[in-house]
Amino acid sequence: MRGPFGRSGSGPPAFEGASESPPDGPAESLPDGKAGRLSRDRDLAGGLIAGVWVEPALFSAGECARLSALIDAAARDRPAAGGDLAGRVRDPRVRACETLWLDDEPATAWAFERLAHLVAGANAAAFGFDLDAEPFIEGALIARYPGTMGGHYDWHVDRARRGPAARRKLSVSVQLSPADGYEGGALTLNAEGHEVTLDRALGTAAVFPSFVLHRVAPVSLGARVALVAWAHGPRLR
Ligand SMILES: O=C(O)CCC(=O)C(=O)O
Numbered sequence: 001m002r003g004p005f006g007r008s009g010s011g012p013p014a015f016e017g018a019s020e021s022p023p024d025g026p027a028e029s030l031p032d033g034k035a036g037r038l039s040r041d042r043d044l045a046g047g048l049i050a051g052v053w054v055e056p057a058l059f060s061a062g063e064c065a066r067l068s069a070l071i072d073a074a075a076r077d078r079p080a081a082g083g084d085l086a087g088r089v090r091d092p093r094v095r096a097c098e099t100l101w102l103d104d105e106p107a108t109a110w111a112f113e114r115l116a117h118l119v120a121g122a123n124a125a126a127f128g129f130d131l132d133a134e135p136f137i138e139g140a141l142i143a144r145y146p147g148t149m150g151g152h153y154d155w156h157v158d159r160a161r162r163g164p165a166a167r168r169k170l171s172v173s174v175q176l177s178p179a180d181g182y183e184g185g186a187l188t189l190n191a192e193g194h195e196v197t198l199d200r201a202l203g204t205a206a207v208f209p210s211f212v213l214h215r216v217a218p219v220s221l222g223a224r225v226a227l228v229a230w231a232h233g234p235r236l237r
């Protein structure tokens, strides 16, 4: 056990085939629209810890590497950091990181399907929110927090008063960096009046209501990469 978010016991892998590489093309769809790679009768392996659903090994090491390579490639191809690659966010006192927006398209559908499976399961088991049928209309965000820019994201909530973020109900964050690939960079959440820090293990995901306060501590060495997405729904129910 490594603190409150540590894994207890060694249960079965979170998902069928989680250690395999994702297919290169679009994931096969089942008639009900769920991902072909996910077994429909398989429960999630995670659980609720201090108001946060913690899912171990949502993605395999290979899948995490494949996702974090996307932001490395974007930085290489577009060093000027415009458009999708925001480079630095406006107020570096609040947030300093590189970002890459992902659309749900054939090349990334496998990741969105995994996120959807997680959100649906965690919501059914723990939150009971009304969610839209189409969960990730904003796409997903890869955030990279390099120690060289003091990468961090200060205390905040993900819901906004206006725009698409006003309909955010559940937030998801997945650890895409190996735990020993950076120093600092802890994702800390306060859902129930005290702070808890997410397990750093590669592929671990947190699902939490988008009104929950959370922050990413400054990275002092290396870089931390996370995949972030939001499931939407009608307000306050
Ligand atoms: O990096 C993370 O794990 C969380 C990022 C975050 O809180 C956000 O983008 O809203």
Ligand SMILES: [Fe+2]
Pocket (backbone or CB within 6 Å): 156, 157, 158, 171, 214
């Ligand atoms: Fe956030």
